[in-house]
Amino acid sequence: MNIEADYYELLEIERGADDRTIKSAYRKLAMQYHPDKNGGCTDSESKFKAISEAYECLKDPQKRAAYDRFGKDAFQNGGFGNGGGAGGGFEGFSDIFETIFGAGFGGGGQRQAARRGADLRYDMEITLEEAFHGKQTSIAVDVSARCEPCDATGAKPGTSAKTCHSCGGRGQVRAQQGFFVVERTCPACHGAGQVIADPCGSCHGEGRVDREKKLDVNIPAGVDEGTRIRLSGEGEAGARGAPPGDLYIFLHVKRHPIFEREGTTLFCRAPISFTTAALGGCITVPGLDKVEHEIRIPAGIQSGKQIRQRGAGMPVLQGRGEGDMVVEIEVETPTRLSARQKELLEQFRDTETGEECPASSGFFSKLKTMWDDLTD
Numbered sequence: 001m002n003i004e005a006d007y008y009e010l011l012e013i014e015r016g017a018d019d020r021t022i023k024s025a026y027r028k029l030a031m032q033y034h035p036d037k038n039g040g041c042t043d044s045e046s047k048f049k050a051i052s053e054a055y056e057c058l059k060d061p062q063k064r065a066a067y068d069r070f071g072k073d074a075f076q077n078g079g080f081g082n083g084g085g086a087g088g089g090f091e092g093f094s095d096i097f098e099t100i101f102g103a104g105f106g107g108g109g110q111r112q113a114a115r116r117g118a119d120l121r122y123d124m125e126i127t128l129e130e131a132f133h134g135k136q137t138s139i140a141v142d143v144s145a146r147c148e149p150c151d152a153t154g155a156k157p158g159t160s161a162k163t164c165h166s167c168g169g170r171g172q173v174r175a176q177q178g179f180f181v182v183e184r185t186c187p188a189c190h191g192a193g194q195v196i197a198d199p200c201g202s203c204h205g206e207g208r209v210d211r212e213k214k215l216d217v218n219i220p221a222g223v224d225e226g227t228r229i230r231l232s233g234e235g236e237a238g239a240r241g242a243p244p245g246d247l248y249i250f251l252h253v254k255r256h257p258i259f260e261r262e263g264t265t266l267f268c269r270a271p272i273s274f275t276t277a278a279l280g281g282c283i284t285v286p287g288l289d290k291v292e293h294e295i296r297i298p299a300g301i302q303s304g305k306q307i308r309q310r311g312a313g314m315p316v317l318q319g320r321g322e323g324d325m326v327v328e329i330e331v332e333t334p335t336r337l338s339a340r341q342k343e344l345l346e347q348f349r350d351t352e353t354g355e356e357c358p359a360s361s362g363f364f365s366k367l368k369t370m371w372d373d374l375t376d
Helices: 017-031 042-058 060-075 089-103 128-133 273-280 341-350 358-375
Strands: 118-124 135-146 172-177 178-185 208-219 228-231 249-253 260-262 263-273 281-286 291-297 304-310 327-333
Touching: 017 042, 042 060, 118 135, 135 249, 135 273, 208 228, 208 249, 208 291, 249 291, 263 273, 263 281, 273 327, 291 327
Parallel strands: 118 249, 263 327
Antiparallel strands: 135 208, 172 178, 228 249, 260 263, 281 291, 304 327
16 A cells, blocks of 8 residues: 555545445554554554554545645645644644635634624515505614724723634634644634623623614615615624625515516506407506506407507616507406397397307317318
8 A cells, every 4th residue: 555645545535425425444454564563563554654644634524625725835844744733834734724725724814804793685565556666665674883982992991802722813823733733713802812801781792782773775767676775884884893794685576456567568457348359449547657548459359469659667676668458358258238139239139140250160160171081
């Protein structure tokens, strides 16, 4: 076994092996090459150390990720070979991990940056008319806001935070972990690098207090279901003066009794009498734009026919122009007829030749032909 071989080759596993496979392979080989079982053989001892080195790397997801990307170069300059002491090249090792996992992992000697406040969500319901025209409104939200008495420092007025003795103000502490020296967030100051001996009575050291905040919101014309409005800096305040988060307002549009919406297009159904459908005419449809739109009905129109009215739909959000309004015709059959109306309709039926309704006459003609073919 070549002790300079690839870690996966040392453990005799595939590169995609899972944690259980890695552990099982290590146990098997460690038992085989353990010095106590080989009479102090120096070759077996070297192989055992190489296997242990490979296992220590591959069992840790972050170390394994670094090795998969950089190979053993990830652990140069004493980061691995010399036992991972605090000196002798640890900075190079931490730089590799910062490249992969971002700043804040490993060394660097800087205290953890103040954590930004949390973002908040507010759900608002509006009508379709309000979505069409837009609106100005006010909302009240419960948030953690900046503590004024202590100026968000968390310390009692007249006092200040002190440097953390556990980490010396770095916000991180080092600990030996096997072959590695690992830096972790300081448990005493939680990465802030400072501790508050005499906390503010209003915020109890947090630098922020819960209160109700009233905000003015501008809803632009053309918003749709799920449109998100971002109010920068109006979310939760960060602890001890850290930047605040944002407030996101999610809009929900109420169902309209007449109109349905698809993008910038408005749809509605317009029932018309069968005489208007047969003879043609005009109907008036009031739009959300507060204009009465005259819809011309061509003679002989059928149910389901759609008539488009240009520019009568929803406005384009943060743009120019408007969509269309589409009116779907629904021919209504009368259910209450006077005696005179029935008489007139009977007279009309007596004059029908089949050419007045070509679809129905054609359908029954096809049925007759099919029946004749079946009975021959």
